[in-house]
Amino acid sequence: MPSLLHRVKSRMFIFAHRRTLTLLDGEYGSVFKGRSLDFDELRAYVPGDEVRDIDWKATARHGSPLVKRYVAVRRHSVLLLVDTGRTMAAQAASGEAKKDIAIEAAGVLGYLACRHGDDVGLLHGSATASRYLAPRGGEENLERLLRELDATISLDGPASAITQQLNYALRYVKGRLLIVVIADEFMPDAHAEHLLRRLRVRHEVLWLTIRDAELASDPDSTDVGSGFSIPAALATDVTVRDAYADAMQHREEDRQAIFRRLGIAELQTRGTADLLPAVFALLDKHRSGGPSSSGARRGGRHG
Known part of the structure; x- marks a missing residue:
């Protein structure tokens, strides 16, 4: 099987010139500034x-x-906290599988850590289980983590429940880490807010959201989370689509308010084409202590 990390690195060098990579390195290094x-x-x-x-x-x-x-401190530890429930096998806003975007996002962030000599670990899971691989150094370890993600996310997998992984991190992950959460458009409830507030006290926390696909009009489309088909008559109705878009806009504004309230930098990506700018902006936002990013619309459909 071709190396997943090699694929990530190849795309990085295709879409980013030397100055961009230097800026990414600088933003990554700045995350630990004052805490090293x-x-x-x-x-x-x-x-x-x-x-x-x-x-x-x-x-x-x-x-x-x-x-x-x-x-x-010569070496830091980065923990990639990734939702590997079945909603991450759905389509993203770009039309790509969210799984592929999640793997590339983890690869980019992990590769930046490797370039700085830092250790990289992985915590992933679903509603039924969480799996933790402690931070280790080297690109061989990062390749193993990416393969773990690739092998775990599937349409017939268990439901997503990122709150389970947040709780696991609080209970079992020791030491101060840079935790980067990679998930879809998760809406934190009161319990999740409580977990995130506690997690932020112990660790550096960043959140990368993979935007869901928009409401699909394909009669064969289904909602991956529930498994229900979307009636074509509803999906193509202009009034329904407008109401849906309006509801999702309000929902997104609420999401942003939560992350601002928590003081956690959150940014969104539609797909692999805008992933590097999103990672750069996320690191910059965390360093500057800015609020979360602009809105997105929710779909989470698999065509």
């Missing part, structure tokens, strides 16, 4: 030390100024 030092020890203050490094509580106990010493 670990405390080492206390030592006596000497002229020239930064005043902000003084540990005032320790100074009070010791009776003379003490400063904190830090050591640089």
